[in-house]
Amino acid sequence: MDEQWILARRREALQTRAAMIQAIRQFFLSRDYLEVETPLRVPTQAPEAHIDPVMSEGWFLHTSPELCMKRLLAAGYERIFQFARCFRAGERGNLHIGEFTLLEWYRAGIDYRDMMDECEDLFIHITQALGRGETVTYQGHKIALAGPWERISVRDAFHRYAPLTMEEAIEADRFDEIMVSHIEPHVGLTNPTILYNYPASLAALSRLRQEDPTLAERFELYMGGLEVANAFSELTDRDEQQARFAREQDHRRTRGKPPYPEPERFLAALPSMPESSGIALGVDRLAMIFTDSATIDDVVAFTPEML
Amino acid sequence: MYSASDLRKNLKIQIEGEPYVVTDFQFVKPGKGQALYRCKLKNMVTGSQFDRTFRSGDSFEPANLQEKNMQYLYKEGDQYCFMDNETYEQVYLTEDQVGEASNFLIDNIEAEILFFGSDALGVTLPNFVDLTVTQADPWVKGDTAAGNTKPITVETGYTLNAPSFIEEGEKIRIDTRTGDYSTRVKE
Numbered sequence: 066m067d068e069q070w071i072l073a074r075r076r077e078a079l080q081t082r083a084a085m086i087q088a089i090r091q092f093f094l095s096r097d098y099l100e101v102e103t104p105l106r107v108p109t110q111a112p113e114a115h116i117d118p119v120m121s122e123g124w125f126l127h128t129s130p131e132l133c134m135k136r137l138l139a140a141g142y143e144r145i146f147q148f149a150r151c152f153r154a155g156e157r158g159n160l161h162i163g164e165f166t167l168l169e170w171y172r173a174g175i176d177y178r179d180m181m182d183e184c185e186d187l188f189i190h191i192t193q194a195l196g197r198g199e200t201v202t203y204q205g206h207k208i209a210l211a212g213p214w215e216r217i218s219v220r221d222a223f224h225r226y227a228p229l230t231m232e233e234a235i236e237a238d239r240f241d242e243i244m245v246s247h248i249e250p251h252v253g254l255t256n257p258t259i260l261y262n263y264p265a266s267l268a269a270l271s272r273l274r275q276e277d278p279t280l281a282e283r284f285e286l287y288m289g290g291l292e293v294a295n296a297f298s299e300l301t302d303r304d305e306q307q308a309r310f311a312r313e314q315d316h317r318r319t320r321g322k323p324p325y326p327e328p329e330r331f332l333a334a335l336p337s338m339p340e341s342s343g344i345a346l347g348v349d350r351l352a353m354i355f356t357d358s359a360t361i362d363d364v365v366a367f368t369p370e371m372l
Numbered sequence: 373m374y375s376a377s378d379l380r381k382n383l384k385i386q387i388e389g390e391p392y393v394v395t396d397f398q399f400v401k402p403g404k405g406q407a408l409y410r411c412k413l414k415n416m417v418t419g420s421q422f423d424r425t426f427r428s429g430d431s432f433e434p435a436n437l438q439e440k441n442m443q444y445l446y447k448e449g450d451q452y453c454f455m456d457n458e459t460y461e462q463v464y465l466t467e468d469q470v471g472e473a474s475n476f477l478i479d480n481i482e483a484e485i486l487f488f489g490s491d492a493l494g495v496t497l498p499n500f501v502d503l504t505v506t507q508a509d510p511w512v513k514g515d516t517a518a519g520n521t522k523p524i525t526v527e528t529g530y531t532l533n534a535p536s537f538i539e540e541g542e543k544i545r546i547d548t549r550t551g552d553y554s555t556r557v558k559e
Binding site for chain 1: 377398399400401402403404405406410425429535554555556
């Protein structure tokens with residue numbers, strides 16, 4: 066298509082996106098969060114089995130600002146947030162684009178349940194700032210934003226929507242596939258939904274449940290079937306974190322992907338990091354919801370294909 | 373050899389010796405999970421369809437197809453006739469085999485006909501074709517809001533959305549892979 070025409074047609078979505086970002090910034094500033102900026106180009110990052118980086122002269126374009134933000138947290142910055150451009154290799158689809166925007170925020174002294182509450186507050190603030198009601202319509206679904214939101218454990222979500230249990234799905238290496246085909250289409254359709262307590266093996270930087278260490282204090286926020294955010298009660302145990310990284314590095318090696326240099330400075334800072342919770346929210350996905358867009362292409366000015 | 377990341381709509385791959393075309397494709401990746409490539413596949417010989425989800429790491433052979441450049445002649449009943457300009461050999465494709473390409477077929481257009489052995493299976497059009505607009509609401513002068521669209525019809529009867537400044541009798545270029553308006557053609 067005429068590319069200038071496509072750009073012109075996106076004006077309304079880009080205006081909503083910009084207003085949304087301003088509303089988010091206002092929300093965190095009003096709660097005494099400090100806005101920070103950390104480098105996009107980094108020598109190493111958290112090893113994760115299924116996230117692939119883009120190389121940049123021997124370093125990496127970060128896939129998330131997590132490690133740098135946690136080093137700030139460990140240095141006494143108790144409430145921080147950042148809008149970070151992130152890069153992931155090989156991710157392109159209606160919901161994915163290789164260069165995208167994550168909103169990450171971290172807060173000392175809370176756990177993932179408090180973080181769920183803070184998400185509820187944030188979304189109400191955004192919709193008010195946009196001059197919208199408390200219901201947003203996304204692809205035909207009327208989603209009520211007022212809390213409390215539906216909160217379902219991952220295990221219960223498998224019981225409710227999937228033909229096999231969470232444990233069976235992991236055993237058969239079908240967890241992701243079942244999540245995508247059986248669970249995601251049903252969640253967050255009438256109000257935002259939180260899936261919580263993921264299997265420990267699927268949360269490399271998360272604290273485990275004290276009463277059941279097979280589960281991690283991780284949650285995902287869904288709206289209209291879209292995954293919007295991922296949060297943890299943060300792991301602060303250095304040895305445990307090192308062991309988890311080693312396991313993720315092994316995953317990468319067995320899949321023929323190069324392991325990363327060990328994030329030594331991050332690990333060294335971890336013992337000073339307070340008990341805390343942190344979250345990464347897909348700004349592009351949230352913009353899709355507030356503009357009722359079916360694809361991520363409609364909420365960014367340029368897709369890589371247009372460059 | 374293709375890998376999962378090569379998958380896209382209209383890719384032709386071989387599974388157990390049979391040629392399949394990807395008719396629908398979605399890249400999905402949950403949470404911190406693995407990349408999944410959800411495909412609808414259609415057997416190019418029998419027409420039977422099924423869904424299959426591939427993972428990164430999966431690989432497969434390209435379908436063993438031959439392509440021959442031929443010219444579209446005419447439609448008879450539900451058969452589309454194409455001719456090899458060198459040998460004058462003619463082949464027929466059904467409506468189903470031609471699929472969405474029928475939206476862009478104008479007489480004498482050259483296209484690649486796909487063969488599996490001696491069976492003609494389908495047609496691949498050039499990525500862009502230029503077609504004349506046969507119906508479009510007049511452009512209201514002053515409607516300069518960039519980004520406005522309206523439905524228009526082209527000479528094959530195909531209807532699509534185009535910028536509001538497009539008028540009847542003009543030629544436009546259409547991307548045959550997506551069916552979308554691409555640009556206005558100035559002659």
